Amino acid sequence: MSDPGTTRPPGSEHSPDSPLSIHAMTVAYERRPVLWDIDLDIPRGALVGIVGPNGAGKSTLIKAALDLVPKLSGHVQVFGRPYTVQRERVAYVPQRESVDWEFPVTVLDVVCMGLYHTLGLFRGVNRRIRKRAMEALAEVGLEELAHRQIAQLSGGQQQRTFLARALVQEADLHLMDEPFAGVDAATEETIVSLLRTLQSRGCTTIAVHHDLQTVPDYFDHVLLLNTRVVAFGRTDEVFTPANLEATYGGKLTLLDQASQALAGQTRGVPR
Amino acid sequence: MTCLASMFDDGHLLEVFLLSNWNTRVVVLGVTALGVAGGVVGAFMLLRRRALLGDALSHATLPGIAMAFLLASTLGLSAKSHGVLLLGALVAGLLGVVTVQWLTRSARMSEDAALGIVLSTFFGAGAALLGLAQQETSASAAGLEAFIYGKTASMLMRDAALIGATSVITIGVCIACFKELRLVCFDPDYARGRGLRTTAYDFLLMALVMAIVVVGLQAVGLVLVIAILVIPAAAARFWTHSTGRMLLIAGAIGGAGGWIGTILSAIAPGLPAGAMVVLTLGGFFIVSLLFGRRQGLARRMLRHRRRALLMDRDHALRAIWECLEHTGEPDCLAGQIGFRWGWATLKTVDRLQRAGLLVVEPAAGEERIAFTEEGQREAAAVVRRHRLWEHYLMRRADFDEHHVDRGADELEHLLPTGLLEQLEKELDAETLAMLPSPHALRPDHAGGAHG
Numbered sequence: 263m264s265d266p267g268t269t270r271p272p273g274s275e276h277s278p279d280s281p282l283s284i285h286a287m288t289v290a291y292e293r294r295p296v297l298w299d300i301d302l303d304i305p306r307g308a309l310v311g312i313v314g315p316n317g318a319g320k321s322t323l324i325k326a327a328l329d330l331v332p333k334l335s336g337h338v339q340v341f342g343r344p345y346t347v348q349r350e351r352v353a354y355v356p357q358r359e360s361v362d363w364e365f366p367v368t369v370l371d372v373v374c375m376g377l378y379h380t381l382g383l384f385r386g387v388n389r390r391i392r393k394r395a396m397e398a399l400a401e402v403g404l405e406e407l408a409h410r411q412i413a414q415l416s417g418g419q420q421q422r423t424f425l426a427r428a429l430v431q432e433a434d435l436h437l438m439d440e441p442f443a444g445v446d447a448a449t450e451e452t453i454v455s456l457l458r459t460l461q462s463r464g465c466t467t468i469a470v471h472h473d474l475q476t477v478p479d480y481f482d483h484v485l486l487l488n489t490r491v492v493a494f495g496r497t498d499e500v501f502t503p504a505n506l507e508a509t510y511g512g513k514l515t516l517l518d519q520a521s522q523a524l525a526g527q528t529r530g531v532p533r
Numbered sequence: 534m535t536c537l538a539s540m541f542d543d544g545h546l547l548e549v550f551l552l553s554n555w556n557t558r559v560v561v562l563g564v565t566a567l568g569v570a571g572g573v574v575g576a577f578m579l580l581r582r583r584a585l586l587g588d589a590l591s592h593a594t595l596p597g598i599a600m601a602f603l604l605a606s607t608l609g610l611s612a613k614s615h616g617v618l619l620l621g622a623l624v625a626g627l628l629g630v631v632t633v634q635w636l637t638r639s640a641r642m643s644e645d646a647a648l649g650i651v652l653s654t655f656f657g658a659g660a661a662l663l664g665l666a667q668q669e670t671s672a673s674a675a676g677l678e679a680f681i682y683g684k685t686a687s688m689l690m691r692d693a694a695l696i697g698a699t700s701v702i703t704i705g706v707c708i709a710c711f712k713e714l715r716l717v718c719f720d721p722d723y724a725r726g727r728g729l730r731t732t733a734y735d736f737l738l739m740a741l742v743m744a745i746v747v748v749g750l751q752a753v754g755l756v757l758v759i760a761i762l763v764i765p766a767a768a769a770r771f772w773t774h775s776t777g778r779m780l781l782i783a784g785a786i787g788g789a790g791g792w793i794g795t796i797l798s799a800i801a802p803g804l805p806a807g808a809m810v811v812l813t814l815g816g817f818f819i820v821s822l823l824f825g826r827r828q829g830l831a832r833r834m835l836r837h838r839r840r841a842l843l844m845d846r847d848h849a850l851r852a853i854w855e856c857l858e859h860t861g862e863p864d865c866l867a868g869q870i871g872f873r874w875g876w877a878t879l880k881t882v883d884r885l886q887r888a889g890l891l892v893v894e895p896a897a898g899e900e901r902i903a904f905t906e907e908g909q910r911e912a913a914a915v916v917r918r919h920r921l922w923e924h925y926l927m928r929r930a931d932f933d934e935h936h937v938d939r940g941a942d943e944l945e946h947l948l949p950t951g952l953l954e955q956l957e958k959e960l961d962a963e964t965l966a967m968l969p970s971p972h973a974l975r976p977d978h979a980g981g982a983h984g
Contacts, residue, residue: 330725354726366774386712
């Protein structure tokens with residue numbers, strides 16, 4: 263990279279080796295902004311929790327970073343380059359509810375999906391892939407359930423299956439959408455120690471989180487989000503009552519009303 | 534009767550089964566190939582939850598067929614040319630799918646409403662155009678109706694060859710893109726995040742469905758063609774938890790349905806092949822629903838029944854054991870045992886006696902019940918397990934002594950033995966042969982709470 267300034271708009275001060283850097287990103291559903299002008303640089307090796315009220319755009323932030331939802335404006339860079347050329351370095355753990363767990367696949371099948379990119383088109387899953395998948399399953403303590411159909415797992419075990427699918431990819435950046443939602447205490451412990459292990463390997467992890475009480479224990483950085491970035495930084499610095507009040511306290515009701523009015527005006531008009 | 538008699542006459546049956554008649558052979562092989570391919574493609578269609586879209590697609594082909602016929606006859610082409618008609622079907626089907634997509638995405642309609650509208654409107658348009666076509670050229674238009682319900686009798690060698698080629702290609706594509714199609718069906722968002730072009734694979738899947746529908750029109754008709762896509766796949770789901778095996782089984786069921794259905798219709802010429810194929814598939818589905826290895830109803834009922842028997846056995850053993858523990862006698866009268874003496878209990882005691890666990894001897898009008906040596910061992914194990922759970926629940930789950938009996942009862946029968954060892958460890962009871970009951974034994978109620 264010769265001059266980072268040429269690839270970005272003038273005035274941006276994003277570090278080129280930030281695992282995830284978001285610049286002036288706005289995302290809207292049906293013209294109603296869900297994320298508005300987000301600017302963010304995640305430091306390398308950070309363990310980031312994203313918190314905020316329902317509808318604050320937490321999941322959308324992750325999906326927009328992965329190009330899963332269209333951005334109205336702004337851009338996202340992963341380790342200084344567009345996501346489309348950095349896919350292998352990013353592992354995504356979707357919300358558990360996003361798939362049908364009655365689907366006829368085994369735990370091992372699901373974990374192998376994390377390595378499909380190493381196989382060409384028309385090539386089936388081979389022994390090398392299965393071996394690596396088993397190693398990832400061992401890391402989350404599920405190797406004995408490898409050949410179970412996924413519907414026969416508990417919620418926590420299903421979540422660990424998704425984590426193993428991300429682990430097997432050996433990525434540097436992990437984006438997790440509510441990894442702690444609806445899991446048992448044992449799984450919660452497993453996930454926490456997994457997050458620590460990833461951090462000790464130098465990986466960066468960003469996870470949407472719901473339980474405010476555990477934020478200081480689990481995450482060293484926190485992103486307080488409510489359509490806008492309310493605060494981002496080290497947990498001990500920004501996870502303050504004042505910031506929480508600003509995130510959850512409904513200070514943005516006027517903005518909310520305005521965007522609802524906007525959505526009302528355009529409702530029914532085909533795009 | 535004469536019809537029936539003639540059916541089984543003069544080696545007709547044999548001729549059909551051996552496929553010695555050239556026409557029968559063409560039809561049977563063609564429809565079988567269609568069934569196999571329909572099963573394989575249908576499995577992915579079902580897993581992607583696109584079954585209704587496939588139905589809308591097949592109904593939407595009708596106006597295309599009629600339009601192609603009208604156009605071709607106006608232009609002076611051979612209006613009965615199959616190529617032209619199938620091309621019309623293809624275009625109209627595609628248009629139907631695109632309309633559904635547009636209605637759901639851009640006009641933000643719910644998918645079921647969009648499907649209903651497209652399916653009925655296209656079919657209505659097709660029926661109207663068909664009416665027009667028949668008015669103009671009544672003689673040659675008659676063949677068009679074959680597309681609605683299917684007419685295998687009109688199937689020629691080249692039609693069967695088209696079906697065969699289409700089947701080979703569609704199955705080949707499903708095998709070649711197996712892992713990608715599976716990923717797109719299972720977790721489309723994740724697939725897209727990983728850089729898989731999900732829209733392209735969705736399109737590929739719809740193209741496969743469309744191919745089956747169009748070549749299947751002549752064999753089973755556009756009303757029933759959805760059956761060869763949906764039924765084999767749905768039936769296969771009852772036999773396996775693996776995507777690959779589901780494809781395999783769906784293909785086998787589809788092929789068998791095609792084979793048997795066409796042969797049935799060849800035996801009795803009055804029965805339309807399309808209907809016979811669908812009915813055969815329906816039969817396969819019912820068998821799978823009842824006896825399927827994974828989720829079959831009959832198996833579930835059987836398992837439930839086995840579980841109920843196991844629970845009855847445990848309850849009876851425990852009730853007798855606790856009665857003897859309470860009285861200190863070597864045997865007891867039937868009336869002393871706590872549980873209600875109903876028909877089921879009598880049968881259970883009878884069963885346990887036959888299994889060599891109990892000895893029942895008539896004594897002064899009433900029966901005296903005692904354990905055999907094996908019965909003693911079994912009963913002790915059952916009681917010990919029950920009490921381990923009771924102690925655990927009282928200590929860890931805040932059960933009080935009035936409710937713990939039932940709480941333990943809900944747990945103890947169905948859990949794997951590994952868990953029992955953990956339980957023993959947790960309670961430091963590995964070496965204890967028996968534990969005291971944590972609550973007062975009330976012989977008149979013990980074991981009776983669950984009936």
